[in-house]
Structures are given as C-alpha cells and as structure tokens.
Amino acid sequence: MSKTLLKEINKRKTFGIIAHPDAGKTTLTEKLLLFGGAIQEAGAVKSNKVKKSATSDFMEIERQRGISVATSVLAFEYRGKKINILDTPGHKDFAEDTFRTLTAVDSVIVVIDVAKGVEEQTEKLVKVCRMRNIPMIVFINKLDREGKDAFDLLDEVEQKLELNVTPLSWPIGMGDRFKGIYNIWEKNIKLFSGENKQKISDGIEIEDLADESLTELLGEEDAENLREEIELVTGVYPDFDNDEYLKGELQPVFFGSALNNFGVQELLNAFIDFAPNPLPKESETRIVRPEEEAFTGFVFKIHANMDPNHRNRLAFVKVVSGTFERNKPYLHVRLGKSMKFSAPNAFFADKKEIVQESYPGDIVGLHDTGNFRIGDTLTEGEELNFKGIPSFSPEHFRYVNNSDPMKAKQFEKGIDQLMDEGVAQLFTMEYNNRKIIGTVGALQYEVIEYRLEHEYNAKVSYENINIHKACWVECKDEKSPEYQDFLRVKQKYLARDKYNQLVFLADSAFTIQMTEQKYPSVKLHFVSEF
Numbered sequence: 001m002s003k004t005l006l007k008e009i010n011k012r013k014t015f016g017i018i019a020h021p022d023a024g025k026t027t028l029t030e031k032l033l034l035f036g037g038a039i040q041e042a043g044a045v046k047s048n049k050v051k052k053s054a055t056s057d058f059m060e061i062e063r064q065r066g067i068s069v070a071t072s073v074l075a076f077e078y079r080g081k082k083i084n085i086l087d088t089p090g091h092k093d094f095a096e097d098t099f100r101t102l103t104a105v106d107s108v109i110v111v112i113d114v115a116k117g118v119e120e121q122t123e124k125l126v127k128v129c130r131m132r133n134i135p136m137i138v139f140i141n142k143l144d145r146e147g148k149d150a151f152d153l154l155d156e157v158e159q160k161l162e163l164n165v166t167p168l169s170w171p172i173g174m175g176d177r178f179k180g181i182y183n184i185w186e187k188n189i190k191l192f193s194g195e196n197k198q199k200i201s202d203g204i205e206i207e208d209l210a211d212e213s214l215t216e217l218l219g220e221e222d223a224e225n226l227r228e229e230i231e232l233v234t235g236v237y238p239d240f241d242n243d244e245y246l247k248g249e250l251q252p253v254f255f256g257s258a259l260n261n262f263g264v265q266e267l268l269n270a271f272i273d274f275a276p277n278p279l280p281k282e283s284e285t286r287i288v289r290p291e292e293e294a295f296t297g298f299v300f301k302i303h304a305n306m307d308p309n310h311r312n313r314l315a316f317v318k319v320v321s322g323t324f325e326r327n328k329p330y331l332h333v334r335l336g337k338s339m340k341f342s343a344p345n346a347f348f349a350d351k352k353e354i355v356q357e358s359y360p361g362d363i364v365g366l367h368d369t370g371n372f373r374i375g376d377t378l379t380e381g382e383e384l385n386f387k388g389i390p391s392f393s394p395e396h397f398r399y400v401n402n403s404d405p406m407k408a409k410q411f412e413k414g415i416d417q418l419m420d421e422g423v424a425q426l427f428t429m430e431y432n433n434r435k436i437i438g439t440v441g442a443l444q445y446e447v448i449e450y451r452l453e454h455e456y457n458a459k460v461s462y463e464n465i466n467i468h469k470a471c472w473v474e475c476k477d478e479k480s481p482e483y484q485d486f487l488r489v490k491q492k493y494l495a496r497d498k499y500n501q502l503v504f505l506a507d508s509a510f511t512i513q514m515t516e517q518k519y520p521s522v523k524l525h526f527v528s529e530f
Helices: 003-011 025-035 060-065 092-104 120-131 150-160 213-218 220-236 242-246 264-274 405-420 443-456 481-489 509-518
Strands: 012-019 072-078 081-087 107-113 136-141 165-167 169-172 180-183 188-193 251-255 296-304 313-321 330-332 337-339 345-348 351-354 363-368 377-379 390-392 396-402 425-429 435-439 460-464 469-475 494-496 502-506 522-525 527-529
Touching: 003 012, 012 025, 012 092, 012 120, 012 264, 025 072, 025 081, 025 107, 025 136, 025 264, 072 363, 092 120, 092 296, 092 313, 107 120, 136 150, 136 264, 150 165, 150 251, 169 220, 169 251, 188 213, 213 220, 242 264, 251 264, 396 405, 396 443, 405 425, 405 443, 435 443, 443 460, 469 509, 481 522, 502 509, 509 522
Parallel strands: 012 081, 012 107, 107 136, 136 251, 165 251
Antiparallel strands: 072 081, 169 180, 180 188, 296 313, 296 377, 313 363, 330 337, 330 377, 345 351, 345 363, 390 527, 396 435, 396 460, 425 435, 425 494, 469 502, 469 522, 494 502
C-alpha cells in the first residue's frame, strides 16, 4: 500500500451536519468555513439587509426562502487536515436527500437550538445515525438568546435522542448574560470582549477553577456558579473516551453561538482531534477498506443543472477506497460498461474545480448524461454494490399533467431528470399511463414546478389523488393463479416506478391489510432497496 494513499486518508475527515430547520445549521457551516479560511466574511442566512447569501445555498429557490433544499458539499483545509462537509437540508420535506447523504459521511454533528431543545426532525435523523452507529458530536447553539437550562437540555438529549452524552465545553450564562465558554477539554476560558459581542478574546488558560483570577475575570457570582456547575458536570457525566465515541456509544457536547462565532473553534479543534478518518464500507459481497489500492466509490446524490445555462447533471460520488484518477477508465457496475471522466470536480459550494486525483473520504462530482442513478457503484473492474441506499414510500401523491402540449418534450425530459436526482418518485399507472409524483413533503411539488419552469421551460399542473402508501410488490411465483388474480383485481391501482418495478398504490392502511390477507403469496414492501 502506497505511503501517499495512507497519508491522504489520514488527512481527511468527512462529516454531515444535521438538525431541525432553523437550528442554525447553515450558519454553523459558514463559520466553520470562516475558520478554514475558505471564505472571508460569513453571510447570515436570515438578514435580508446583507445581500450576501450563505455560500452553501446556491439554488434560487433556497435564496428566496432562506432554507437549504439540496445537500451541498464544501471542502476546506484546517490545521493540515482536509475537511469535507456535507450540509444537509433540515426541512422535513427533503428528508430523503438527507438520509441518502448519511450513507456518505463518516461522522455527524447534530445542531440543537438552546431555546427549542430537541425537535422532531432531529429525532428522525439521529435515529438513522444510531442505526448505523455513526459517531456524533452535539453542538448546542444560539446561547446568545435565552433558552433552556444546560442540565435540562442534556437530560432532554439523553432521553429523546437516546444518546449517552458528556459535555466538553460549558456556557457561562446565556442570553444577555452570556459571557463566554469554559473549555473542559482544553481547560481554558474564552470571553466576549467589546460591546457588540462580535469580537472574541484569546483563550485564557485556567488550569484550576479555584484560582482567584477566575473571580477577577467573571465577577463573584458567575465565578461561583461556574465552579459549582463544573463540579456537577464532572461528577455526573462520564469522562470522554475516544473509542466509545468512535463506536457511536458516547456523544461529546459543545455549547456556543454560531452567529456570534462563539464556541465554534472549540468544536472544530476537538473534531480534528477525535473524529474518524474515512471508514470501511459494507458492500453486498464484502467489506471495502479505504486503504485498498483499487478505487471504489458510489453515487449518493445527483444534481441537475448546477449551471442553468448548460443542461448538465452532476453525480456526486463518495470515494470509498483507493485513488480516483482523472481520465482513467472505471467500471460502471450496474451497466457493465467502462467509462472515463475528463473533468471530475471538487467542490466549494457552487464553485467547482477540476481535480486530478481524489482519495477516500472525498466527494467527486462527475458530469453525467444520464448514465447514473443513486446507489450506482464505480470500481476498477470488481463487480460489487454498496448497501443501504433505500427509497422510502412517499407521503404525498399527485397526478402530474403537462399544461403546454407544445412543450411535451421539455416536460418529459425535465420530469425524467428531476426524478433521477431523487427529488421525488415517479409512478406511471399501468392501465392508462398517467404519471403520478410521490414526495416526502408537500414543499417538493413547488420545487418541482419551479425548476421545470425555470430550468426546462415546461409548465406543469397537479391533481390530487387519494393514495395512502406506495408498496413495492414482490411475488416468488409470477405465474401462479393467485398473483394473476391480484394483477386483474388491482389493475387500477398498479403502477411502475422509474426502474420498472411493480408498485401497488393503496388508498388506505385497511386496503393494504385486506390485500395481504387475500393474497398471502404477494409481499408488499414500503422500502425499495435500489
């Protein structure tokens, strides 16, 4: 194994940031980039006075609504490490994109709003991380506002998210009384200086909290409080253990205010110290390790029209093992054909540059003319497929109609490309060929309508339809009389998905129950593994 490969693997950390909408995830991403020297001035997501919009939100609709719709990839260097951040949409309507992104990260930072505590979307996402034992760091944000007591919050995180936490930094006051952060991990204090709370003093080393200088810094009352609280913290919570964190069994907690840039550097430094380097990944046949010489990687996201002037699609590939090289032929496993890529991209939000080589942990963007689907594997010849990129049954369903007969071609192409991207799922009815779009959230329909109009010049209208769930149909013996009867009786409710798999669109939970009783040999699934 080459020394270069090992060195590059040890340099890399790839992680995702997850949170409920509005917990300050995009702001935190901005500040991390600021420390990495990747951007000169951070643009707050909310304030419309500042026309500088956040670097990671580059689709027009995101700028208008102030939310992140697509997952963006950002890379920067910090303290000799190359850090890849996958910023995920927090909005629940885009949950599926986020679930897929979690297959491409090695660790996760969970952002929690100090006032709102643990919210529903955070619970869902953390559950997925727990299922996969992804190492997690918790960042409690917005301490410049009034919020819940730190101890109550930690209890909430333990109970609702079922995590085992240990604080590595601690807030001194909050809201108007927020003075700074005591770093338990490095034993120092950082205080706000200046009236506008935008400047941060350098860390003041304090080895021993009993020291008198603490009282001079904070005043009698705050110093006493901090001493008591830290004593409690060290008494109640376990010591930090790196191995337990890497196994996903212990979650360190940091406090701060991303907007005021506070506590972010502590988070980043600790992250560099103990977050995992690129990890092995399971395929259907074996476990693939990053240090293997041969390249392997998989597509976890497809994004159409990164540049609206050119109809281009980009497939995001996570490098799992070996070195990806420009212009070298690789095997596209599902299609069984060899492909080479003359302009592979590395990312910095909407800025891209062509790379010669990429290493495990990196995300490479490959220009695609329609060859890729989510979940596809690229290798140097070995036939293997990575596991765990499912498609879930949508929650909302609508008929989709082309409103302008003259634009039929644009309409077809637009729908086709957006569905490849995994924005939503398309079902075509068996008996009349009408198209139905299924999405995780209702906001998706607006995004589809907006993008069809602005990127493909096609107009679309929707019609409601009563569907409860989409069930993928499986039957061992397709010639059996029972299966034939099922096809005949249910023909009005049968459709094909994009990959031509048969789907039963049930109008209620009761219908599903009755169908399963009547046709025991026909299995109905709510998840399709791609």
